[in-house]
Amino acid sequence: MLAFCGLDRCSVDANGRIKLSPRVIEDFARRGSDVVLHCLPEGAVAVYPEDIYLEMRRSVPDPAQRAAGSMVFRRTLRRFGAWSQSEKISAQGRITLPQEYRDHAGLVPGGDVMVVGNEIGVEIWSRERWLEEQKMIMEHEREKGEREMESDLDTGRGI
Numbered sequence: 394m395l396a397f398c399g400l401d402r403c404s405v406d407a408n409g410r411i412k413l414s415p416r417v418i419e420d421f422a423r424r425g426s427d428v429v430l431h432c433l434p435e436g437a438v439a440v441y442p443e444d445i446y447l448e449m450r451r452s453v454p455d456p457a458q459r460a461a462g463s464m465v466f467r468r469t470l471r472r473f474g475a476w477s478q479s480e481k482i483s484a485q486g487r488i489t490l491p492q493e494y495r496d497h498a499g500l501v502p503g504g505d506v507m508v509v510g511n512e513i514g515v516e517i518w519s520r521e522r523w524l525e526e527q528k529m530i531m532e533h534e535r536e537k538g539e540r541e542m543e544s545d546l547d548t549g550r551g552i
Contacts, residue, residue: 396420398510402520407502409495410487417508417515418486428514430490432476432497436522438490441514443479490517498522 401414413421421428424442431439431446441449450473453459459466476497482488490500498519500506505520518526 395512396423397512397514400510401508403506403508405490405495405500405502405504405506408489409492409500409502410483410489411506411508411517413482413486413488413508413515415486417510418482421482426481428480428482428488430478430480430488430494431473432494433516434472435526436498436518437509437526438494438498438500438517439511439514440480440488440517445513446477 397417397420399414399416401417403412403414405411421440421442424444427443429441429443429446431441433439456466456470460470476494478491480488490498495501498517499522500517500519507518507520507523509516509518509523
């Protein structure tokens with residue numbers, strides 16, 4: 394069974410909580426109960442199983458040495474440190490998003506929210522931002538395909 398795939402529509406309640414679908418809850422349950430919230434630069438909030446988040450962060454070799462010599466790397470550490478936090482999914486299948494995270498993602502009480510699978514976790518988007526992101530993804534894929542076709546035709550490899 395594919396994990397963390399699919400798209401769900403829900404809303405944010407007055408306490409900043411989002412009710413996850415049973416499918417998403419099952420996906421997280423298979424990885425453990427601890428999750429990490431992380432604000433993405435694209436304007437969404439990612440929810441990763443804690444082990445996945447730690448794997449992503451550990452993939453950077455020798456972070457202390459890199460931080461000592463790179464302002465850019467320190468900024469990356471700062472972004473992850475400031476915009477990530479541990480959370481638990483409640484027994485009712487809800488996750489609470491801190492106010493700063495909701496502000497970052499443009500999520501408002503009663504507003505439409507999209508929970509988007511990304512194969513390693515889910516991303517929480519305002520419906521409006523998700524529609525914009527989806528459009529950008531499709532345009533990028535189309536342009537990429539057009540460049541690939543042009544390259545094939547230019548090199549005589551066309552069909």
